[in-house]
Amino acid sequence: MTQTYLGIGTNIERDKHAHAAIIELQRLGANLQVSTIYRCPAAGFEGAEFYNFVIGIDTDLALPEFSRRLRALEVAYGRPENAAKKQDRTLDIDILLFGEETSQQSPQLPRCDIFKFNFVLQPLYELCPDLIVPCDGRSVRQIWQQEFKSIGGMSNLTATSLNLSDDYQ
Template sequence: MPTHKEQVYIGLGSNLGDSREHLRTALSELDSIESTRRLRTSSFYSSSPMGPQNQADFINAVCLLETTLPPHDLLAQLQGIENHHGRERKDERWGPRTLDLDILLYGNHTVATDDLTIPHYGLAEREFVLVPLFEIAPNMVMPDGKPLSNWVAKCSLDGLRRLRSSNQR
């Protein structure tokens, strides 16, 4: 087991069932992953769905983890949490889901395999990820060498709103 700790940003999203509760519970479950601890969590945000608009708005957040797990081992843990929440993997892209947990950034590492891409492939276009990420890491420099604030300034904030109560740390 590696002993080097990596800082990992996880995107959370849900638009089926009690989405706030799915996110709150998932955050607690992230705390129970071996060799991993949660350091910070953004507010919860409501966002319009990507893709098909005939679905409920999403509740999203981003959290910062510190872990010694390799990326694929962490992915397996995240998928286990998604499955525990009734996540069904369908061919439908951007469809409704009870819980979606994405590894956005894993330290300074790049991963490009069939089942995992880090940095997350859609990071630059997703205000529902960039805004909560900026909330917890305002001074972050992105993989392209530019400040996160530059990325946030370029994204549309239409349909995104911060929700009042959430589970923060």
């Protein structure tokens, strides 16, 4: 089993798509962990407010197959095949960490968003503060202590919970 951490984002029908991500990702592995869900403004473009959170999961799938299945989930929930960066999203699933794997190619591992966005680092810190980030050598806690304030701290993050109506269950 490979311990994996995924960044999840949605700003279209947020409750529905956040819930769908949790349900669907349970089918791809074991030991699912879900961080706090944070509301925050769109980063780098004018768009609706996002829900962002991190899911930890152990998977038996190899990275190429795992990545393919994540992409299929995004498409199944309405993300266009040719979606551009910095636009509204029904469901965005990014592999942040995949065991000890490192890569500069797609998917980039560890994903640089860990070091750039508070809405990625804060929920990752909640799930695995003592995990050593491959190629960096620091624990998530050390990265959080050294970088979190400079990337915004909690200034634009608001903890929230899913509003699950009968339509989403």
